[in-house]
Amino acid sequence: MIKGLYIHIPFCDQICTYCDFCKMVTSTHNKKEYMKALVKEMEYYSDLLEHIETIYIGGGTPSSIDDDLMDAFLDELDILVDMTHIKEFTIEANPNDITPNFLEILRKHHVTRVSMGVQSMSEDLLRFLGRTHTDEIVEHAIDLIKTSGLNFNLDFLYAIPGQSLEDLKKDLDYIKKFKAHHISYYSLILEDRTVLNYLINKHKVEDFPDDLAREYGELIDIELEKLGYHKYEFSNYAKAGYESKHNLIYWNLEEYLGIGLNASSQFNNTRMINPTKLSVYLKGIQDKSLTMHNIEDFNPKLETLLVGLRKTEGISMSAYKERFKKGVFDIYPQLKKFLDSNLLEIQGDYLRFTSEGIYLSNQVYVDII
Numbered sequence: 448m449i450k451g452l453y454i455h456i457p458f459c460d461q462i463c464t465y466c467d468f469c470k471m472v473t474s475t476h477n478k479k480e481y482m483k484a485l486v487k488e489m490e491y492y493s494d495l496l497e498h499i500e501t502i503y504i505g506g507g508t509p510s511s512i513d514d515d516l517m518d519a520f521l522d523e524l525d526i527l528v529d530m531t532h533i534k535e536f537t538i539e540a541n542p543n544d545i546t547p548n549f550l551e552i553l554r555k556h557h558v559t560r561v562s563m564g565v566q567s568m569s570e571d572l573l574r575f576l577g578r579t580h581t582d583e584i585v586e587h588a589i590d591l592i593k594t595s596g597l598n599f600n601l602d603f604l605y606a607i608p609g610q611s612l613e614d615l616k617k618d619l620d621y622i623k624k625f626k627a628h629h630i631s632y633y634s635l636i637l638e639d640r641t642v643l644n645y646l647i648n649k650h651k652v653e654d655f656p657d658d659l660a661r662e663y664g665e666l667i668d669i670e671l672e673k674l675g676y677h678k679y680e681f682s683n684y685a686k687a688g689y690e691s692k693h694n695l696i697y698w699n700l701e702e703y704l705g706i707g708l709n710a711s712s713q714f715n716n717t718r719m720i721n722p723t724k725l726s727v728y729l730k731g732i733q734d735k736s737l738t739m740h741n742i743e744d745f746n747p748k749l750e751t752l753l754v755g756l757r758k759t760e761g762i763s764m765s766a767y768k769e770r771f772k773k774g775v776f777d778i779y780p781q782l783k784k785f786l787d788s789n790l791l792e793i794q795g796d797y798l799r800f801t802s803e804g805i806y807l808s809n810q811v812y813v814d815i816i
């Protein structure tokens with residue numbers, strides 16, 4: 448049963464130096480054509496939308512779409528989805544785009560949650576990352592979201608090249624003040640084909656040291672816990688009851704449908720992905736040749752471990768056995784050595800990473816892939 452609907456809007460107003468997501472800067476004309484294509488794709492899959500409980504509009508930067516165009520798109524979504532069954536409806540937004548009108552449109556269309564990319568409250572780091580907002584813009588946006596009554600997540604980054612301990616503490620002080628319902632705090636990962644990767648390879652920028660990244664990560668864990676955030680996934684912290692229902696669908700390997708450029712879907716024990724090229728996607732919608740996503744390799748026994756172990760509670764071993772008719776240690780006997788080396792532990796029915804193991808999880812993943 449498909450529980451989650453993901454909608455990808457790949458447009459951004461600027462391209463960040465570290466980003467390897469599927470995104471582009473484009474014309475208003477292309478945006479209009481794309482939003483129409485999204486509606487057509489959803490209409491095609493309307494039978495699969497019957498039981499969905501969560502919607503997530505991500506990107507790119509969904510808020511870079513003009514308000515009128517977003518309003519019209521959400522009107523169509525209202526027709527296709529029974530909103531009375533939706534438990535969580537998130538949209539990603541940039542601080543620059545948060546206005547009373549934008550928030551009013553979201554409320555009108557049953558959006559429950561805004562996920563805003565802050566990344567840092569230090570001006571020089573924001574410029575280094577290629578972000579165009581300022582700390583004042585972030586503060587104003589948060590005031591507006593709070594007034595609107597929507598619940599909200601803030602995305603932050605650490606281990607940014609050049610980030611000092613003072614920069615990190617400043618971000619944590621602001622987080623205390625902002626009182627968001629949810630915080631996603633990612634360690635900046637150096638991805639291929641990014642400006643940042645090029646700069647580091649050319650020795651124009653110094654990479655962030657691994658040991659310091661771990662120190663920062665541990666400080667974040669401690670400080671967020673003091674503020675009442677429960678760490679429930681490697682990079683995600685929530686106030687009680689505000690864990691992301693949509694992302695938990697991914698981490699529990701439940702079924703979801705992805706709509707739009709490069710969006711992936713998973714149902715019927717199959718993983719599928721849409722084209723990554725805008726012209727191919729739009730043509731596929733236009734001439735109705737995009738009737739099924741391309742099928743990707745998918746190994747549910749492995750994926751359950753890869754995504755499930757990202758949760759701090761880990762995976763239920765009895766549920767694993769029931770689903771795959773064999774225990775997790777029967778399928779992956781090599782996991783036992785990580786119990787001995789204290790990277791994994793068993794807590795009741797759950798297999799999970801230890802706090803040490805979370806930072807060395809790659810050792811486990813490399814062994815089982």
Ligand code: SF4
Nearest residue numbers: 459462463466506507
């Ligand atoms: S990080 Fe977000 S805003 Fe920046 S280019 Fe990537 S998708 Fe766009």
